[in-house]
Amino acid sequence: MCKWFTRLYDTLMEPLERRGFREIRKNLVRKAEGKVLEIGSGTGLNFPFYEKAEQVIAIEPEPLMREKSIPRVTAARVRIEVISAGAEDLPFPDNSFDTVVGTLVLCTIPDSYKAMEEIRRVCKPDGKVLFFEHVRLNHPVLCRLQDWLTPVWKRLCDGCHLNRNTLELIGQIGFEVIRVEGYARDLFLVIEATNKK
Structure with missing residues (x-):
């Protein structure tokens, strides 16, 4: 990860957090129950919002991000353990988690298809999957603009794919989508699904 991006991540995100992201995170993350896996936990922006989880295991491959999350781990209301791991090769047995959470992370994972296969593997049958992500727009011009901007954006924002x-x-991986809520003209989506095995 680019060191400048890691150092400035919270500062860069703060205007978006104030304008609604924080509330979106809160409403989504508080639905996580049981044993929870958080994918790409970053600096721990979701950690204050876990209420019903018995335990949260958060994976984050970037050391500086993990380090920056420590104060939020300490202040959390539930037990949170942050470990170094990537989403494409999760170090957990099959059917380990009741809920999997990911917020603004799938865009940066190099092999998102493999990551989703792994998420499905470690999530229990009928387990919850909760995502808040920016996505490819369903618009003939704007989606092409996303395609055009993505190569430069990836270099600036540490691998983030806009498209x-x-x-x-x-849906391709086999999750059953039960709720989708769009924000900013559907550039951002909250997606709730269940793991139908």
Whole structure:
């Protein structure tokens, strides 16, 4: 990860958090129950919002992000453990988690299809999958603009793909989508699904 991006992540996100992201995170994350896996936990922006989870295991491959999340781990209301791991090769047995959470992370994972296969593997049958992601727009001009901007955006924002069709990917992997809520003209989606095995 680019060190400048890691150092400035919270500062860059704060205007978006104030304008609604924080409330979206809160409403989504508080639905996580039982043993929870958080994918790409970053600096721990979701950690204050876990209420019903018995335990949260958060994976984050970037050391500086993990380090920056420590104060939020300490202040959390539930037990949270942050470990170094990537989403494409999760170090957990099959059917380990009741809920999997990911917020603004699938865009940066190099092999998002493999990551989703792994998420499905470690999530229990009928387990919950909760995502808040930016996605490819369903617009003939704007989606092409996303395609055009993505190569430069990836270099600036540490691998972030502007044009990933995350909702379609979730369905392809075999999750049953039960709720989708769009924000900013559907550039951002809250996606709730269950793991139908």
